[in-house]
Structure formats: structure tokens, C-alpha cells
Amino acid sequence: MQKIVLPQLAWYGPKELVLDLPDSWDVEICNIAGYNRPALSADQIRDAIARPIDRPPLRELAKGKKDVVIIFDDLTRGTRSADIIPHILEELAQAGIEDNNIKLICGLGAHAPLSRIDLAKKVGEDVIARYTVYNHNAFDNCAYVGTTSYGNKVHINSEVVDCDLKITIGSMAPHPFAVFSGAGKIILPAVSSIETILFNHTMPLTDEMRANWDINVRRLDMEEASAFAKVDVMVDCIMNMWGETVSLYAGAPVSVREAAIVEARKHYLARRTEDKDIVITNAYTKASEGAVVLRTSFGSVSKRGGDLVLVANAPGGQVSHYLIGSWGHCDDGECRKLRLPIPDLELPAHLKHLIRYNEYPEISSMRRFKPKDKVAAMSNWGDVLELLEKSHRDGAKVVVYPSADIQYFGS
Numbered sequence: 001m002q003k004i005v006l007p008q009l010a011w012y013g014p015k016e017l018v019l020d021l022p023d024s025w026d027v028e029i030c031n032i033a034g035y036n037r038p039a040l041s042a043d044q045i046r047d048a049i050a051r052p053i054d055r056p057p058l059r060e061l062a063k064g065k066k067d068v069v070i071i072f073d074d075l076t077r078g079t080r081s082a083d084i085i086p087h088i089l090e091e092l093a094q095a096g097i098e099d100n101n102i103k104l105i106c107g108l109g110a111h112a113p114l115s116r117i118d119l120a121k122k123v124g125e126d127v128i129a130r131y132t133v134y135n136h137n138a139f140d141n142c143a144y145v146g147t148t149s150y151g152n153k154v155h156i157n158s159e160v161v162d163c164d165l166k167i168t169i170g171s172m173a174p175h176p177f178a179v180f181s182g183a184g185k186i187i188l189p190a191v192s193s194i195e196t197i198l199f200n201h202t203m204p205l206t207d208e209m210r211a212n213w214d215i216n217v218r219r220l221d222m223e224e225a226s227a228f229a230k231v232d233v234m235v236d237c238i239m240n241m242w243g244e245t246v247s248l249y250a251g252a253p254v255s256v257r258e259a260a261i262v263e264a265r266k267h268y269l270a271r272r273t274e275d276k277d278i279v280i281t282n283a284y285t286k287a288s289e290g291a292v293v294l295r296t297s298f299g300s301v302s303k304r305g306g307d308l309v310l311v312a313n314a315p316g317g318q319v320s321h322y323l324i325g326s327w328g329h330c331d332d333g334e335c336r337k338l339r340l341p342i343p344d345l346e347l348p349a350h351l352k353h354l355i356r357y358n359e360y361p362e363i364s365s366m367r368r369f370k371p372k373d374k375v376a377a378m379s380n381w382g383d384v385l386e387l388l389e390k391s392h393r394d395g396a397k398v399v400v401y402p403s404a405d406i407q408y409f410g411s
Helices: 042-050 085-094 116-123 125-130 158-162 194-201 207-211 217-229 253-267 287-300 381-391
Strands: 002-008 015-021 026-029 068-073 102-107 132-135 142-147 153-157 165-171 233-239 245-251 278-282 306-311 351-357 375-378 397-401
Touching (some): 002 026, 002 278, 015 381, 042 085, 068 116, 068 158, 085 125, 116 132, 153 194, 194 217, 233 253
Parallel strands (some): 068 102, 068 165, 102 132, 165 233, 278 306, 306 351
Antiparallel strands (some): 233 245
16 A cells, blocks of 8 residues: 555644555645745744834834734634744833733634634633633624725724734635635634625635636725724734744735735645546645635546545534534525525536545535535545545546645646
8 A cells, every 4th residue: 555644633733644545546646835844943933023024123113002902813724823922922022012901812704713722722821821812703893994995894803993003913825715815814804794704705706816816806805904904013924734834924914915925826836637536635724614625626536537535634623604604404584694695515527426534523514515425424544445446446546635725726
């Protein structure tokens, strides 16, 4: 047997997942360009925070400020905020900002709130024990800050609005409909109201828009909304296949965005393959949103028929999403006013099977895929291999995408 190694359990003690494949299969591994870049040291992160782009040092910017907010993303993103926050707090301390004038807010968007355990993973145990840490609430306590040129009335978290120094921490990484995450997404959807998020997420997109940052209307709407928030210092990270920070941009939002996107397009670039009998696509940082990797993976399956294996080990289950999630059989009428109408997900005709491999089994997240006889949820790799070997003999062509959640095929 030949072995493939995939990163797993981003927020549950990262480790290698080793999977066996028959020696007779022709296996191709398609990593992102920067998959094995070394992580930044603590000193390198400190230096990047201390020398922001097109901004005075944070210790100077913070002088005389009353209230400071630090916005960070949730567990559906790989951002290692806990490695960054202490250096920001050090700068604020040098400016004379008291602990009780600093709050940290998890930018959930329309995701469910994080528990204390999960908040500590994002900010660190020392920080959660010393500072006030909140979850964003998209349904309450949001203030109007302006209307975008697309007509979106932007309401964001009132705690954010009320602070006179605003700092954000996120990651610039490929995204299924916004081209890349990071930048303005740390405001919309991260700390925006459910109505503002709904407006943005229902703006029509073409395939060309999904691949092009410059014409993607949802992305452009996000950037306009972010400007209303008047962020003082934005931090965006670039990460390797293990979610480690390999590059960090801090400073003025527009300058950070422009610099980070240039590197992201090169760093996350992966080779797109076609005509494969079997596609193995791994969700690591987005294991709790595993289905988002499928759109870019279907195209690699042979039009003559093939199988797709989604590897998504998610001990915490799939993230609860108040905008697009399923909440029982209440899918119409009043309960749908502030949610997207999500249709059943029709699998491509040429796909024989969609196999969801998850060592922490649950089937709820698979119920929207149709037809049902093409969908299998498995928690034992031996069972996956048995199903695949029934359809594919010697010489089967296989591609493995180890970082399907952050890979970029270019535009």
C-alpha cells in the first residue's frame, strides 16, 4: 500500500492523518505552492505588529484612546490569533491603555457562538482570564453605520462602533464565493447584523465574479461596509497547510488588503487536474464547513464517471449557521425571513459517489445532497477503500488535494 498524509484537527491538536491506497493506483498529490513554508517566529510576528504599513506604531496610535476593540475570527478560519494578540496587547500597554478598556469580540457572522473552551483556542488562556471576550450577536445590539453603493444598509456590532480604536485579526485565504477571506470580511459578515449579512449573501454572482476579486459584487460590498467601521489597524495572515502563520500584514486596511492579496494569489496556488477516477479532497481548517471544498473538486472527476472522497474530521461537528443552516423541517414562511433559501444540492451526473469520511460520524450535514444513493457517510477508512476498490481497479487515476479548503486555482 502507498500512503498519503493529510493535516487534520486544526483546533483539536493538529496531527497527521495517514491513509492507505493501493500501490497499483496512479496517485498525484496537488499541494498549494506555499504548503511547507516555515511558520513565523514570535519575534517576527512582534516585528510585523510593531511596524504597521501606512500607520504609526500602535503604541502611538493608541495614546489618548478610551476604549479598544480587537475583532478576531472563529474556528471556521485557521487564523492563529492567540499567537498575535499578546503582541497587540503589549503595544496597547505601552500606550497606557488599561486592561478594562480593552475588549475582544469574536467575529462570528451568522455562525453559532463559541464556548469558553473554543474562545480560549482563538485568544489564549491568559487573555481570556484577563480581558473581556465577547461573541458577536447578529440578531441584536447592532448600530447603523451607512449604506453601500449596492443599497446594503450596514449595521454592525454596537460594541465595535462605540470603541475609538479598532483592531482586526483575520486571514487572507481562498473563499468559495468571496474569492478570498480576510480584508473587509472581518466586518461584513463577521460583526454585522443578520439583515446586512443576508443582503450581501443574496447578491447575485456569476462564475466570473466568483473567480475575480475586482468584479465580485459581494466582495466589493464587504469592502465598502468595512470602510464604514473605520478600522484603525487590520492584521491579515497567510498560512501554510498546517494553518501556521507564514506571513503577516498589519496596518492601514487598504494597504494591508492590497499587499496580502498579491501574496495570497501566489502562495495558495495549486495545480488543477481533470479526468480523475478518484478525487480525495481534504478540509483541514474548514473541516466544520466541509462542503465548501466540493465546488472546486467536482471538476477534477472524470466525465466518464468517478468518485469524490471528502475528508473532513470535525470533532465539534459542522458549524451551526443561522443564515444557511438547517433547523428541522421549518423551511418556509416566517422562519425563512432572515435566512437564505437553500435548495437541495444536486450532485453532478458524472459523479458515482460522494463519500464523506469523518472519524466523528454524523449524517445531518449530508441530508441535502441528492440523489441519496450517491451519498455515503463513513468513519472507517477500510470501508471507504472497499467501496472505491469495487469500482476502480489497477491503474486508477487519483488526485489528492491536501489543502482543498485554502487552495486557489487562479483566474
